[in-house]
Amino acid sequence: MLILPESQRQVQSLLRIRLAIVQICVLLPIIFSLPLQFGVIIAFAPLWTIVRIHLKQSPMLGRWLLVAITVISAAAVWFHFGTFRGRDAGVSLVAVMYSLKILECRHYRDVNLLLTLAFFMLAMNFLFTQEIWAVFYLLAALLLITHTLMYANANDVSKVEVKKGAKILLYSIPVMMFFFVFFPRLSGPLWHIPSSQSAGTGVSDSMTPGDIGALHLIDEVAFRVKFLDASPEPGDLYWRALVFENYDGLSWTQDRRRNDIPLARQEAEGDVLRYEITLEATKQRWLYGLDLPVSTPPGTRLKSDGTFSAARRVEKRIRYRGSSVTRMPLEVELPPLSRTINTELPSSGNDEAKQWARETYAQFNDTTNYVNYLLRFIYEQPFFYTLTPPILKEDMVDNFWFGTRRGFCEHYASSFVYMLRAVGIPARVVVGYHGGDYNALGDYWIITQAEAHAWAEYWMEGKGWVRVDPTAAIAPHRVEQQLLNQVGLRNFLFDDLPVADFMAESGLNIAQLWLDNVNRAWQDWVIDFNQSKQFDLFNQLKPDSWGLGRLFGISVVGILLFLAVIAWRMSRSRESLDHVARSYLILTRRLAKKGFEKHHYEGPQDFVHRVIREKPQWSGELNPILRLYLKLKFSNDSAQFAKKHKQLRTMVKRVRLVT
Amino acid sequence: MIKKLLDERWLRWIRRRRPLAQEITLSQRSTYIFPTRYGFLLLAIVFVMALGATNYQNNMVFISTFMVIAIGVIAILMTFHNLVGLTFSAHSPEAVFAGQVAHFPISITSQRHHQSIGVGLRNASLSFVDIVAAAEQRVEIAQLCKARGYQMLDPVRCQTIFPFGFLQAWAWLFFDVKCLVYPKPLKPETIEQSAGSSSGKESDTPVPGVEDFYGLRPYQPGDVMSRIYWKGMAKEKGLQTKEFVEYQSDPDIFSLSQFPSVDLEFGLSYLTYLVIEAHQDGRVFGLQLGEQTIAPQRGEEHMHQCLRMLALYKG
Known part of the structure; x- marks a missing residue:
């Protein structure tokens, strides 16, 4: 077969369809990660190609039309993002250009260009997701790309086997792992990355319960905790993040006056619980600790409100260690500033609540009794727990406490603190997470975004700050059933509810826990692998007496040996002819079982003919096999060979030889 | 470049x-x-x-x-x-x-x-x-x-x-x-008569053949039995062999001397043409190049032999 120089070869329809499929494959996750209009633009070109070819029409567009589409698409990116820099804008632009390339793919060189760039586009997907499934997607996409490359470069496309591509990938994986472990890593980025516009999930730095009409429980993992010694009681799993001491009538925020005061050192009383937290990227600075932290990781500072934060925003998953004591007095001696901050209320608004609080407090004149009364009030009065509360605009506490009585933790914590401050008891809102799901396989706790929580703290003479969770006071039967169905993880809060207990057992099954284990290992060993882990690993891999150079040397020799083995395997003769001989051998064995031993002087033809003379009823089965065997053995027709030898094998296998 | x-x-x-x-x-x-x-x-x-x-x-x-x-x-x-x-x-x-x-x-x-x-x-x-x-x-x-x-x-x-x-x-x-x-065959424009060959049609040079009886000659070992003149033996003239000849025109012996004034390569090309033409006409021909000579013959084999000599001739 004579083949034209590559510049003159035209792209056939079948190849073009394959190219479109490769494009869709490498762009699919990007399409779903970008704003809708760019997803549509990106998907257009390959889908157009497939549809037009299917209709037996040319998918090519005129040059000027193509230029126009390209310019308009680029302009759309510019107007949407206002820039071509940054992850989303950059990826949009490149993906749009790449997808349009297929519309001007005329020659062989365009094909190879498109396929080579496919590797690059594929890698872009992982700027959006690094989940474990991504690695399987990567392998599948690579298989598709390599297969299509072979298809494009083969002389006879019918001989391009998927098996070959799979084998290449299989050989590639150890080489990739070698590079992954030994490729030198840097400790930080080479240049500043513009941060992406999407907001991080997690606890927010302010709380405005009245604004929220629907709270969506997000089942994403917030962080994972491994207790290094003992685990606390499930009821004590309050994860402290921020303390809101400033209330303007609508929103709770941190008080700036307190922000920089470090926590005075105090002796820890009770059992110190040490733990290791693996925190997902929050794009915020604050960190989480079990209520109440006593020591925090290096580089962070424990503040006087019992919270701590990192020096920089958490832009990627981090891991840190901390230790806490679950019941420890904080600020037993209340500084005057702290007292001032925590008894402040807006001078106007919520008059009814202020009035009610003062009258009620007058009945007890005692902090503990007053707090207990408030909790009982919540329990006895028709307060409901719901994620879709009515929106409260003015006099939020009045409206909630005496009117709607429907809300979630933020409403309860907010109103509760208001009621305490109204009578001069220092009180504040604490936000973080409550509860967690124990993973027995990995011996750690998973805390999801759905477990975000807000509770209250009030100050008592001689005891310091005391935690109180008004949400937990809601009578269990007034917690929305549907809510329990949505998330079975709040059982700690309403743990006298049988339904919740039931859900605790069945809510997460072994498979989910196992999956989370796998995910965690994936995150630990792959996603979080960095320079320091690399050095740790090197140190683990080598005996102490070795230098790093020796480890590198041995690894390089190892990978070269691996490649040498592959090369040796490639150079060995194998396959088809052996298959033909093997098929024939199988046939002779089967005939031998029927009593026809092949004499050493007999050729295949003599032997089979001898058998057929004695058993004419087998001729229908044996003759075609003999014909094909002789054809394969003595013909030079290589084009048919690969397929025919399989045919021979199946024929031999199917022989029944009924007597 | x-x-x-x-x-x-x-x-x-x-x-x-x-x-x-x-x-x-x-x-x-x-x-x-x-x-x-x-x-x-x-x-x-x-x-x-x-x-x-x-x-x-x-x-x-x-x-x-x-x-x-x-x-x-x-x-x-x-x-x-x-x-x-x-x-x-x-x-x-x-x-x-x-x-x-x-x-x-x-x-x-x-x-x-x-x-x-x-x-x-x-x-x-x-x-x-x-x-x-x-x-x-x-x-x-x-x-x-x-x-x-x-x-x-x-x-x-x-x-x-x-x-x-x-x-x-x-x-x-x-x-x-x-x-x-x-060599590439080229049709010669003019052919000079070479000394050794005449193109005259009726030159009566007999060559050994099978058609016409020519005469008797003394027997030589190797002569075919059927050609032995048995009658002569009976007449006690000793063993004689009948000789037959074919009368034909003088065979062409192509040579470069036919093209004295042309370049060697052209001459060889002309000779190639002549050889092929002679073969196609079924004629008997010979070739003489420098010291090498191929005796007149006919047939495919002969032609290729001549062409080969022409191909490899070194002036």
């Missing part, structure tokens, strides 16, 4: 190192490999990917990068081994006339499968073949033969970019096969 020049030097350099042979099996030493432009593009892409992965501290991008590197490394081995192990044997083609294209048959075999192997001369398009283990595959190399004499097969290039087109492996095959090239 420079590339061509380098190519030329490269070829000469390899040529010095490789012995000529009729059968050549490609070894790892005789096979070369280099990235194509797509290979360089892939290198650039890998570089950008590694840069991005480092900057974003994104390990999945690292994994993608290393997978691509690994695929590239495996591709080197695959492309290389797609060529190594092939056995080429070249055969002499049928003789051609100068200015014609000779087709050198080359058979390719291997113990393994090979895909998309291109075989051809430099600066010519390649024939692509797939090789199946232990089955023979044939290609023909067409080479223009300009001058008479023996024409060696030019260095044959075999190459492959399979599987991915990122790399090209190639080897030069220097075959010890040649094609016999007869």
